[in-house]
Amino acid sequence: MKALRKFMDKIQPSFRPGGKLAKLESVYDGMETFLFTPNATSRSGAHIHDGNDLKRTMITVVVALIPALLFGMYNIGYQHYLAIGQPDAGWFTMFLFGLLALLPVIVVSYAVGLGIEFIGAQIHHKEIQEGFLVTGILIPLIVPINTPLWMTAIATAFAVIFAKEVFGGTGMNIFNVALITRAFLFFAYPSRMSGDEAFVKVDSAFGMGDGSMIDTFTGATPLGQIATNVGDSLQMTNILGEPISCLDAFIGLIPGSPGETSMIAILLGAALLLITGIASWRIMCSVFVGGLAMSALVHVLPSATYPASMLDPWTQLCLGGFAFGAVFMATDPVTGARTNVGQYIYGFLIGVFAILIRVYNSGYPEGMMLAILLMNAFAPLIDHCVVSSNIKRRARRAATKE
Amino acid sequence: MLSKKNKEAFFNPLSKDNPVLVQILGICSALAVTASLEPAIVMGISVIAVLAFSNVIISFLRKTVPTNIRIIVQLVVVAALVIIVQQILIAYNYDVSKKLSVFIGLIITNCILMGRLEAFAMHNSPWPSFLDGIGNGLGYTIVLLIVAFFRELLGSGTLFGYHVIPQWCYEHGYMDNGLMILPPMALITVGCIIWVHRSRNKELQEN
Numbered sequence: 194m195k196a197l198r199k200f201m202d203k204i205q206p207s208f209r210p211g212g213k214l215a216k217l218e219s220v221y222d223g224m225e226t227f228l229f230t231p232n233a234t235s236r237s238g239a240h241i242h243d244g245n246d247l248k249r250t251m252i253t254v255v256v257a258l259i260p261a262l263l264f265g266m267y268n269i270g271y272q273h274y275l276a277i278g279q280p281d282a283g284w285f286t287m288f289l290f291g292l293l294a295l296l297p298v299i300v301v302s303y304a305v306g307l308g309i310e311f312i313g314a315q316i317h318h319k320e321i322q323e324g325f326l327v328t329g330i331l332i333p334l335i336v337p338i339n340t341p342l343w344m345t346a347i348a349t350a351f352a353v354i355f356a357k358e359v360f361g362g363t364g365m366n367i368f369n370v371a372l373i374t375r376a377f378l379f380f381a382y383p384s385r386m387s388g389d390e391a392f393v394k395v396d397s398a399f400g401m402g403d404g405s406m407i408d409t410f411t412g413a414t415p416l417g418q419i420a421t422n423v424g425d426s427l428q429m430t431n432i433l434g435e436p437i438s439c440l441d442a443f444i445g446l447i448p449g450s451p452g453e454t455s456m457i458a459i460l461l462g463a464a465l466l467l468i469t470g471i472a473s474w475r476i477m478c479s480v481f482v483g484g485l486a487m488s489a490l491v492h493v494l495p496s497a498t499y500p501a502s503m504l505d506p507w508t509q510l511c512l513g514g515f516a517f518g519a520v521f522m523a524t525d526p527v528t529g530a531r532t533n534v535g536q537y538i539y540g541f542l543i544g545v546f547a548i549l550i551r552v553y554n555s556g557y558p559e560g561m562m563l564a565i566l567l568m569n570a571f572a573p574l575i576d577h578c579v580v581s582s583n584i585k586r587r588a589r590r591a592a593t594k595e
Numbered sequence: 596m597l598s599k600k601n602k603e604a605f606f607n608p609l610s611k612d613n614p615v616l617v618q619i620l621g622i623c624s625a626l627a628v629t630a631s632l633e634p635a636i637v638m639g640i641s642v643i644a645v646l647a648f649s650n651v652i653i654s655f656l657r658k659t660v661p662t663n664i665r666i667i668v669q670l671v672v673v674a675a676l677v678i679i680v681q682q683i684l685i686a687y688n689y690d691v692s693k694k695l696s697v698f699i700g701l702i703i704t705n706c707i708l709m710g711r712l713e714a715f716a717m718h719n720s721p722w723p724s725f726l727d728g729i730g731n732g733l734g735y736t737i738v739l740l741i742v743a744f745f746r747e748l749l750g751s752g753t754l755f756g757y758h759v760i761p762q763w764c765y766e767h768g769y770m771d772n773g774l775m776i777l778p779p780m781a782l783i784t785v786g787c788i789i790w791v792h793r794s795r796n797k798e799l800q801e802n
Contacts, residue, residue, distance in 0.1 A: 341768050355783060381774035 201225055220311060222320050247363075251326040253471050257462035258330055258521065264458040265451030266291030269338055270402070272393045272448055276412070276432055277404030286402075293398040295451055298333040301342050305349040306332075313358045324363025325353070331371035331521065334452025335514065335562075336378060337391040344385065348377040368569045369528045372562050379562070387558070389413055392448040393432055409434045414449050415442065416513045416551070420558035422500035442511040453517040463520040472524035475536040480519035483544020484510055491552045501552040515547060518561035523568075530572045532579040539575050543568045604715070604727040608734040615738040615785065616792045617799060620706040624698050625739055626781040632755050634694045635743035637684070639736030645676045645702055646711060647728035652676075653716040654724035669712045670703065677702050707731055742784045750775030 207214045208221035270287030273294075274280060306325045314321040336345055352373040357366045379386045393412040397403045413421075415429040415437065422428070431437050432448055441447055445455025453459075466472035488509035495503040510516060523529060523543050530539035543564050550560025557563060614620045621642075628638045652672050653660075660668045681699045684692035692699065702708065711731050716724040747753055752760035752771045760769070774780050793800050 343768075344770070347772075377774060380777060381772045382770050383773055385770070 217315065218318070220315070220321065248323050248326075250471055251323050253469050254327045254466065254521070255330055257465040257471075258327075258334065258452070260458035260461040261334060261452040261455065261517065262295075262330065263288075264445060264455045265334060266295050268446060268454055269294050269394055269451060271446055272432060273395075273402055276393055276395065276406050276410050277402065278407040279404065290394075290398055290402045291451075293401055294338060294394045295333055297342055298336065298338075298340075298345055299330065301346050302332040302349050303329040305346045306353050309350060309353045309358065310362075313362065317362075319362070322363035324357070325370075328353075328370045328374075331452075332374050335371060335375050335450050335517070337386060338394045338451055339391050340378060340382075340385055344378060344382055345374075348374045348381070351377050364527055366527060367573075368566055369522055369525050372522060372566055372569075375562055376566060387413075387417060392450065407433070412448055414513070414558075415447055416501070416558040419500050419504065420555055422503075423497070425497050425503075427500060427503045439505075439508040439511055442508065450514060450517075453514040456511050456516050459516045459520050466520065466524070472520070473526070473529070473536050475533060476524045476529055476540040477519055479537045479540030480523050480544045480547075481510065483541035484515055484519070484548050485544070486541075487545045487548035488552075491548065499552050499555070501558075509548060509551075513551070513559045514561040518547070518565055519544070522561075522565050528569045528572060530575045530579075532576050535572070535575040535579040538579075539568055539572055542571070601723050601726050604719075604723045605730040608727070608730040609737065610734070610792070611796065611799075613734040613738065613792070614707045614710070614731050615735055616789050618707075618710070620710060621735055622782075622785065624701065624705060625735075625742060625785060626778045627698050628695055629739055629743040629746055629781050629784075630776050631747040631751065631753070632740065632743045634691055635739045636736070637688065637691045638695060638698065639732070639739050641680045641684070641699055642702055642705065642707070642735055643729060643732030645673065645680055646708055646732040647725055649673045649676050649708065650711060650716040650724040650728035651721045653712050654719060654721040657717050665717065666709075669709065673703050673708055673712075707735060738785070738788060741788055742781055745784055746775045746781060750780075 205221070206212055208218045210218075214221075267284065267288045269291035270282075270289065271291075273290055274282040274287055303325070306329050310321060310325050313319075332345070332349060336348075352370045356368050356370050356373040357363070360366050385391060389410070389412040391412070392414050394402075395406060395412070410432055411418075411430065411434060412432055418429055419427065429437050431441070431446075437447060442454075443456045445458065447454050463472070463477065467474050467477070485506050488504065488506040491499075491502040492504070492506060497503075501509075504512070519540075523540060530536045543561075546564035546567060547560040550557055550563055554560070608614060611617070615622065615625060624638065628634045649669070649672050653669055656668065656672075677700060680702075681692070684695070684699060711727060715727045719727070744754070747755075748759065749772050752758060752765075760771075
């Protein structure tokens, strides 16, 4: 450690103004604060701080994502080996396969996103912000596993430039960057984002898991199947065509984006976020309440025209990206509402719209992404209304007292 | 013929005072007709024609039109020209006129037209007004063509309807970007052009 400190001190002058590498000052700062605690704290006066800074917040979210990440890797392997007809391949083989399949996506997402942030910081002579830490791990978790890497790279670049850097970088973005990445992919390459071969890894990963698909293979996600369901009864199947239930969706061994399938893993992450106070419990709870209320409402009048209305409310919440979005996306402190009352409204409406889009818009079997992006746009308005109604109420109270 | 003032009337709208990039006018049609190059170029030519001739006509009338009905007179002139252009398009290029649908008719409401008529043709003689019309029309067309070039190339892999992205790219997994065809990307493309334009012309940057 000491040697590292010495080395950093030795090369420091060449990064300061006038030095040889002055242009890369922010890179140096970024590395230094990454390796060591910055000592630029106030020495005098009254300052109350807890140890929680942006970096620690980000890391906590990343840690909270780890259960979903690990389960996602296992599930990728599980689905793949199921699809090539070797369901007894052993959990370690499955996990390794998933790791090898998901790792390139993680690398691409971080390389592209951090690369752009580095360049941006150099151009603006600012410090490098660690805002991409969470986004970089969210992207692989919400992008279908079969998406070609170059598509992920383009979408990430688009999202980081047009949803974040253009607005002024970390903390200034209006829309959730990871969701913009997914939305870009969804609208730009719709044929790769749905159907049989999007959510189950069909080819081998680095030569591992070779084999051809079994004949009865159908890779559509439960929500995808529901969207095309015909008739009065609802039947969800796994990729072999065997029926699955709400419990399967809760455990998460179903096809879907890597991070979103397992309710258990997501709830573990949610618990950590709530205990540490990183995520707003108001938003998280109200998303679930909103979703539950809306799915109960649509379930009152189930019709074959809108097959998703036949799902019972609990299954609605377990399927697709609802829980993942509620826990990790809706609670993003930058793009969400900030006032307490605003957070209830914001979360509730996300839940309502997600189910509304899911049920009544057959073009989009999953509504969570669009619901969160829509409410991202409305969050400042909600806050504004809450704040100005508070001001009005207090002004009225003050007026009556006199 | 080409005094300094006339030159300015012609050349300024091409870049320094571009109606789309600097005045942010005519954005609506820039979104609607730029999914491919052919309708964009037809739209551009139509706007150049309507703008140049309405500028000239209004410039001739500028001393006889009572001030309080000038907008009505301008609208009548523009509407007449637009209908002529529309009929010519339907007669000679029916497919493209189908693609452009209402947007040729909507040239009437294009802010660039009213803006130039009010700001320039009402105070200048016919020849500078004509140059101003051509210049602004060209400025609009250039932006339209740049946007349409990128949207058609990346969105459909074609230029003027011909495939330019080689087949082997598709065989190796390349796919056309469907988002480029949708209106939002037209806005973002215009935004990028403005970005590049402003960073090259520092005097246009607002703080």
